[in-house]
Amino acid sequence: MTLEGQMIQDQMRVELPSGDHHRNLIACQVACPVHTDARGYVRAVADGDFQRAYLIARGPNPFASICGRICGAPCELACRRGKIPRTDADGSFVAIDRPIAIRALKRFVCESYGAEARPVENILATLRGHVPAVAADAEEMASLLHAAVRGTFVPAQGERVAIIGSGPAGLSAAHDLALLGFKPVVFELEPVAAGMLAVGVPEYRLPRELIRSEVAVIESLGVEIRCATKIGRDVSFQSLRDDFAAVIIAVGAKRPRALGLPGEQGPGVFGGVDFLRAVALGESLALGSDVVVIGGGNVAYDVARTVVRQAAYDTARMAARLAGTRRVRLVSLETLEEMPADTVEIREGEEEGIERISGWGPVAINRGDGGNVVGLEIKRCLRVYDAERRFAPQFDEADRQTLDCGTVLIAAGQAPDLAFLDEGGADVEQFRPGWPKVDATTLMTTAKGVFVVGDLAYGPKLLIDAVASGKKAARSVYAYVTGRTLHPETLMSFIRLDRYRREAGYERVRRVEIPSLEPEERLRDPKASVEKCLAGDQAMREASRCLDCGVTPVFDGNRCILCGGCADVCPTLCLKIVPLSALSSTPDLKALFAAQLGDDFDPEQNSAILKDEDRCIRCALCVERCPADAIAMERVSFQTEWRSA
DSSP states (O other), X not given: OOBEEEEETTEEEEEOOOTTHHHHHSHHHHHSTTOOOHHHHHHHHHTTOHHHHHHHHHTTOTTHHHHHHHOOOHHHHHOGGGGSEEEOTTSOEEEEOOOOOHHHHHHHHHHHHSTTTSOHHHHHHHHHHOOOSOOTTOOOHHHHHHHHHHTSSOOOOOOEEEEEOOSHHHHHHHHHHHHTTOEEEEEOSSSSSSTHHHHTSOTTTSOHHHHHHXXXXXXXXXXXXXXXXXXXXXXXXXXXXXXXXXXXXXOOSOEEOOOOOTTOSSTTEEEHHHHHHHHHTTOOOOOOSEEEEEOOSHHHHHHHHHHHHHHHHHHHHOTTTTOSOOEEEEEESSOTTTOOSOHHHHHHHHHTTOEEEESEEEEEEEEOTTSOEEEEEEXXXXXXXXXXXXXXXXXXXXXXXXXXXXXXXXXXXXXXOOGGGGTTOTTSOEEETTEEOOOTTTOBOSSTTEEEOTHHHHSSOOHHHHHHHHHHHHHHHHHHHHSOOEEEEEEEEEEEETTOOOOTTGGGOOOOOOOBOOHHHHHHOTTOOSBOOOOHHHHXXXXXXXXXXXXXXXXXXXXXXXXXXXXXXXXXXXXXXEEGGGEEOXXXXXXXXXXXXXXXXXXXXXXXXXXXXXXXXXXXXXXXHOTTOOEEEEEEEEEEEEEEO
């Protein structure tokens, strides 16, 4: 039996594996909001089966290729490889290991077999023919289509659904609604589809051709996208409610949040997202030679890094007008340790010449006689959060300085714009201006048939969270319109692996560093991608580090002779043999012991094997060492079938 143990005073408290134990062991999949089988595609890369890896990654995620570039990768944060103690040759502790580069591996397989590499019809054909081996709670395209053929899932009858906004949440909803038998129509304010992906993420992070390719796949499913269409101007919200079976609001939080600083209104001050949009759409912005960005998150760094690229580009092509080098400084309340921006963003920003001024807050924007920006006054921030981690900054009012500059870009948060609700949306209640009340389970507002997804539903989160909310809303719309509930039925099975082998020395392989352009190369072209794709041998090496958490050693107590060989050979000391008397007894545990040993068992004369799942690296040395053949490696597999009832 497999037991987890924790010392409590003189005894160990043990827990028997629950029904979700084996599923939860695959921490990367559990952490993914759409439950992508990251373990599955990483192991496929290790095996050299790159197309299968792509199909696994793409199954539940219509933006897999884009996530391979810019996803916040919660799967990596959960990766058990990043929690395993690493030791040197003599067994001495060195450090905690680093997680698998899951996002980079996803990019690798998507660049070879995704929308950026193959025609749309080829993508759809391979997806339709793919039957995933592991689909635990994920909404794979193939699974839905096969369920429709078998009759376990009854599609909708082509009812039209309006979606306001073509960002990742809106397009994910449209993607799944099309699979569910609806005719989605997406209304987008911008002249291009994909929302903030197209106008808010700099091209050096996300190529525009890749966005267009992924959008084309979604359109090929029967999704109609109407760009340059403003709700409330070109189409009323009331008409959408009258003409469509349901409405999904996916406008996001695109309006820059003003800080209310003296001097904020006027020329030379731009919102960060407005600036990024202007650059993305090729609109001209008159920037001074010295630029200050206010903010400490990823958006702020996107803004700052785009300014540098724009400056370098302009300097190269229009030397007379932009002689010299622009100076870009980023001011944040947070210290370096507190900044919400990714470490890689901070490092690459500094490599590109961005000056970081941490622990300071804005006071006022100073303007000269002509009304132009001449400086930003700032004061030292003593504390950003209170003891309960609530945002409650404190300042040293006496410690101030002024930064000379000609332009200020404010990237300190965004807010939604729901002005279109004035006509036909009076029954959409808001818990505060601009933020509608939303049912957490269905994502429906207080207005019947009106749903909300993405940032508008729960505040700014990761790209993959937006995808998940769009998929969730699609299922809710299906239930609302058809009266049927869509839900998965998952069958879990265990497969004994008689010839389980791992790559030689996989436990000693260090994480492969993701290649990137040198700073000088990045700045030659504002569109140049900073991060490079892994080469095939690099990807396979990195993927070989995966612990394959869907595989686990299983112990047969009837064959075990308690020799202790498994514990002796374990390189991470994850196994321990202890007498039952050392365990803190619980009713469930007593019942198990009685069933195995009889009611009159002697806890001093019987022992248990305890296994620490957090330390096990699936090396199978315990299997090889066991003289009684009492240990086997088993793979857990989930088969998901969708039903509508």
